Amino acid sequence: MTATTLLDVRDLTVEFMTRRGIVKAVQHVNVTVGKGETVGIVGESGSGKSVTSYAVMRIIDRAGKIADGAITFSGIDVRDAPEKDMRDLRGREMSMIFQNPRAALNPIRKVGHQIEDVLLQHVQAQPSDAKEKAIEALKKVRIARPEERYHAYPFELSGGMCQRVVIALALACQPQLLIADEPTTGLDVTTQKAVMDLVVELTRERGMSTILITHDLGLAAAYCDRVVVMEKGKVVETAASSTIFKAPQHAYTRKLMRATPRLGVSLRDLLPEDAPPSHAPVPAPPEESLDKTPLLVVSNLVKEYPRQGATSTLANFFRKKDQLPVAEMFKAVDGISFEIRRGESVGLVGESGCGKSTTSMMVMRLLDPTSGMVTFDGEDIGAIPAKEFAKSPMRKRIQMVFQDPTDSLNPRFTAVRAIADPILRMSDIRGRDAVRARCEELARQVGLPIELLDRFPHQLSGGQKARVGIARAIALSPELVILDEPTAALDVSVQALVLNLLEDLKRSLGMSYLFVSHDLNVVRLLCDRVIVMRSGKIVEEGTAERVMDAPQSDYTKELLSAIPHPPL
Amino acid sequence: MNSRPDLDSAHIAATDAPAIAMAAAVPPATLSASAPPKQMSILAHARYVISENPVTGIAFGLFLLITICAIFGPWIAPYDPLASNTMSALQAPSAKHWFGTDQLGRDILSRVMVAARLDMAIAVFSVALVFALGGLSGTAAGFFGGWTDRVVGRIADTIMAFPLFVLAMGIVAALGNTVTNIVIATAIINYPLYARVARAEANVRRDAGFVQAARLSGNGEFRILLTQILPNIMPIMVVQMSLTMGYAILNAAGLSFIGLGVRPPTPEWGIMVAEGASFIVSGEWWIAFFPGAALMLAVFCFNLLGDGLRDIVDPQRRT
Numbered sequence: 001m002t003a004t005t006l007l008d009v010r011d012l013t014v015e016f017m018t019r020r021g022i023v024k025a026v027q028h029v030n031v032t033v034g035k036g037e038t039v040g041i042v043g044e045s046g047s048g049k050s051v052t053s054y055a056v057m058r059i060i061d062r063a064g065k066i067a068d069g070a071i072t073f074s075g076i077d078v079r080d081a082p083e084k085d086m087r088d089l090r091g092r093e094m095s096m097i098f099q100n101p102r103a104a105l106n107p108i109r110k111v112g113h114q115i116e117d118v119l120l121q122h123v124q125a126q127p128s129d130a131k132e133k134a135i136e137a138l139k140k141v142r143i144a145r146p147e148e149r150y151h152a153y154p155f156e157l158s159g160g161m162c163q164r165v166v167i168a169l170a171l172a173c174q175p176q177l178l179i180a181d182e183p184t185t186g187l188d189v190t191t192q193k194a195v196m197d198l199v200v201e202l203t204r205e206r207g208m209s210t211i212l213i214t215h216d217l218g219l220a221a222a223y224c225d226r227v228v229v230m231e232k233g234k235v236v237e238t239a240a241s242s243t244i245f246k247a248p249q250h251a252y253t254r255k256l257m258r259a260t261p262r263l264g265v266s267l268r269d270l271l272p273e274d275a276p277p278s279h280a281p282v283p284a285p286p287e288e289s290l291d292k293t294p295l296l297v298v299s300n301l302v303k304e305y306p307r308q309g310a311t312s313t314l315a316n317f318f319r320k321k322d323q324l325p326v327a328e329m330f331k332a333v334d335g336i337s338f339e340i341r342r343g344e345s346v347g348l349v350g351e352s353g354c355g356k357s358t359t360s361m362m363v364m365r366l367l368d369p370t371s372g373m374v375t376f377d378g379e380d381i382g383a384i385p386a387k388e389f390a391k392s393p394m395r396k397r398i399q400m401v402f403q404d405p406t407d408s409l410n411p412r413f414t415a416v417r418a419i420a421d422p423i424l425r426m427s428d429i430r431g432r433d434a435v436r437a438r439c440e441e442l443a444r445q446v447g448l449p450i451e452l453l454d455r456f457p458h459q460l461s462g463g464q465k466a467r468v469g470i471a472r473a474i475a476l477s478p479e480l481v482i483l484d485e486p487t488a489a490l491d492v493s494v495q496a497l498v499l500n501l502l503e504d505l506k507r508s509l510g511m512s513y514l515f516v517s518h519d520l521n522v523v524r525l526l527c528d529r530v531i532v533m534r535s536g537k538i539v540e541e542g543t544a545e546r547v548m549d550a551p552q553s554d555y556t557k558e559l560l561s562a563i564p565h566p567p568l
Numbered sequence: 569m570n571s572r573p574d575l576d577s578a579h580i581a582a583t584d585a586p587a588i589a590m591a592a593a594v595p596p597a598t599l600s601a602s603a604p605p606k607q608m609s610i611l612a613h614a615r616y617v618i619s620e621n622p623v624t625g626i627a628f629g630l631f632l633l634i635t636i637c638a639i640f641g642p643w644i645a646p647y648d649p650l651a652s653n654t655m656s657a658l659q660a661p662s663a664k665h666w667f668g669t670d671q672l673g674r675d676i677l678s679r680v681m682v683a684a685r686l687d688m689a690i691a692v693f694s695v696a697l698v699f700a701l702g703g704l705s706g707t708a709a710g711f712f713g714g715w716t717d718r719v720v721g722r723i724a725d726t727i728m729a730f731p732l733f734v735l736a737m738g739i740v741a742a743l744g745n746t747v748t749n750i751v752i753a754t755a756i757i758n759y760p761l762y763a764r765v766a767r768a769e770a771n772v773r774r775d776a777g778f779v780q781a782a783r784l785s786g787n788g789e790f791r792i793l794l795t796q797i798l799p800n801i802m803p804i805m806v807v808q809m810s811l812t813m814g815y816a817i818l819n820a821a822g823l824s825f826i827g828l829g830v831r832p833p834t835p836e837w838g839i840m841v842a843e844g845a846s847f848i849v850s851g852e853w854w855i856a857f858f859p860g861a862a863l864m865l866a867v868f869c870f871n872l873l874g875d876g877l878r879d880i881v882d883p884q885r886r887t
Binding site: 364366390391395396399400404409410411412418421425426469472473 | 776786787796
């Protein structure tokens with residue numbers, strides 16, 4: 001142990017008591033963090049990266065305990081320190097940033113007061129100067145107009161702003177160690193870049209050490225000095241980030257790196273080296289099929305929402321004379337037009353709140369547009385009210401794969417029942433055996449083992465649930481499938497498999513995709529054309545290569561530059 | 569509606585275990601060693617909950633005892649509950665009459681046992697009625713929103729605006745003094761509880777991914793309500809049923825106590841307490857005490873049972 005080591009985790013084993021016996025979440029983990037060093041802990045879900053950091057703070061929930069090993073934080077034995085000392089340590093010496101900034105803030109307390117609470121708790125401020133210091137802390141995290149924001153409630157701030165407040169809270173007492181647990185997972189890429197730049201700058205300024213816990217290799221590579229790769233509760237590789245990406249030693253690291261979408265690779269490159277080809281090579285559809293009449297034409301589509309009634313009335317009532325009245329309507333989608341040809345994949349890209357999901361819901365006919373036309377195969381389906389569309393024969397020609405595979409499956413339905421639902425409702429297949437046979441055929445198509453068909457969703461992994469959702473979407477052989485961030489909830493290695501599956505299915509079944517995503521890297525892999533949206537409007541449209549390699553609009557450029565790339 | 573609410577709720581409870589293990593930050597990868605996750609039988613799970621919380625076990629035991637009395641009471645009671653015998657009136661508890669005898673010499677133990685059937689029947693039927701009415705209308709209100717929601721909400725508010733026991737008295741007095749009307753009155757005063765719980769549970773699920781997916785599969789709104797929403801809120805409703813069962817018994821006994829509903833000489837806990845009340849001053853405590861104790865234990869048992877069921881159903885408790 002050198003003099004510059006701040007945190008030393010040795011041979012750490014954390015066990016959880018469950019009803020199925022003891023589960024070792026973390027086994028024999030060694031991590032050291034030097035003073036002023038940024039260490040990334042990278043791994044997929046269930047790798048034990050979060051549990052390791054909870055052990056360092058000693059905030060493991062009551063079912064778990066540190067079974068073995070030692071944690072030393074600047075000379076203090078964290079494992080055996082009395083709870084009172086730990087309380088002092090947490091917040092003052094080491095603090096944490098959580099994944100969901102909104103959940104980490106008290107929703108009914110002004111953010112300024114929440115910062116004051118921390119300062120007073122750790123005797124960093126007196127009641128007389130607490131407000132001043134809180135505003136100072138807000139200023140340090142680059143929140144514009146900190147005096148005003150001091151009085152803001154968390155719901156009045158955007159996600160990025162909330163995360164800044166959380167960072168201000170975490171750094172208020174000048175801790176020596178900052179643990180950032182997936183600090184940017186729920187944020188847009190541009191916000192992610194701003195937040196991460198801020199964290200790195202602030203910690204450098206103060207000579208703090210940082211542990212960055214992430215599933216994103218690109219992020220770890222861009223911001224960390226050293227990277228620890230974890231798999232199934234064990235550390236498989238530790239190296240400086242400059243070397244680990246150039247020459248990964250462990251097979252798991254290599255697999256993880258291959259699966260990360262990045263510039264200059266094709267979809268097939270994401271699969272592990274030793275993976276057998278999942279499907280027989282499918283002949284590309286004949287070229288002329290791409291040039292037929294458009295399958296879907298969206299023209300001048302608008303969706304307006306009324307602003308919260310009482311709020312706008314009150315706001316208008318109390319507004320000062322020189323202010324403009326609050327607009328009655330908020331345009332989520334503001335007159336967009338595009339088309340999708342048969343057999344084509346179109347990516348719809350934008351950050352949260354840009355209207356991409358609203359657009360997809362309107363095309364899907366789950367939501368009625370305010371104005372504009374949605375024409376599918378020559379028929380104006382926008383005119384059919386969303387409530388009636390379930391009975392329309394057009395329904396089975398447009399299907400959707402949902403963002404969250406867990407949320408989109410009824411917890412009381414087995415996989416086969418979920419897949420059979422559209423078949424029972426809308427196809428001509430009748431009879432228990434025939435439906436079952438069709439479900440098994442679909443399961444084979446999406447690579448879901450037949451024996452999993454009788455399981456309930458919670459007995460399936462994330463990737464398996466995604467496959468069930470895909471099987472359900474293609475059960476009626478639709479012509480257009482809307483993919484709403486189908487891989488956002490999945491680990492990169494699973495994402496690689498699912499993306500390849502989607503590409504294979506598109507080729508073999510001749511479907512068109514509308515791929516809704518915030519991730520340009522993923523969109524590029526799957527899509528022929530890309531549409532970039534911002535504030536309800538289309539800012540750029542073109543072939544995937546053109547948009548990615550030579551973006552025209554400033555916004556697309558900003559989006560592209562914000563994506564962290566591993567140095568490969 | 570689901571044909572087997574109890575089994576289904578138990579089933580989902582028993583199979584939530586892996587999800588909970590994950591919530592406790594246990595890596596699923598480690599768990600998958602034991603995959604495929606075996607469905608834990610409901611009996612095994614119930615045994616686990618009881619071993620963790622013995623009070624639930626006591627509640628189940630009491631429930632069994634009350635059910636046996638309700639079903640077999642007339643056959644296992646030592647004496648005829650209606651046979652009066654002035655020779656042995658007002659006897660204190662003894663080996664011959666464990667709970668003593670009342671002013672007409674009727675055996676109180678027999679009367680308490682036989683009364684279980686009537687009290688339980690009132691409770692079960694009223695809870696079943698309110699479950700069907702409140703559960704369905706509340707689910708519809710939460711799912712459809714709009715005017716359905718407003719109508720159901722206002723009905724519930726209106727009922728809540730009355731003192732509930734006085735409302736029940738009024739209903740029985742107006743409709744007539746019969747057991748059926750007690751059942752109806754008990755159902756009506758419990759309606760807001762069911763409607764509101766069902767509404768809240770349906771409301772959070774109305775735009776869930778699986779509901780949207782069902783729309784895409786061509787399901788109409790009403791079918792979605794029945795096949796997607798209702799089965800998912802069943803577990804919480806079953807807990808609600810157990811909890812209100814106690815209130816239903818208390819309500820029925822209360823109405824009888826003040827002379828509404830069941831009439832003497834029918835053995836019923838509320839009436840028996842009312843009859844025995846005047847003898848307490850003269851020292852014959854057992855006439856009111858034993859039916860009162862039976863009443864208290866029954867209510868106690870259903871409340872504990874509700875807690876136990878909540879433990880079985882609630883995923884948070886399954887780490």
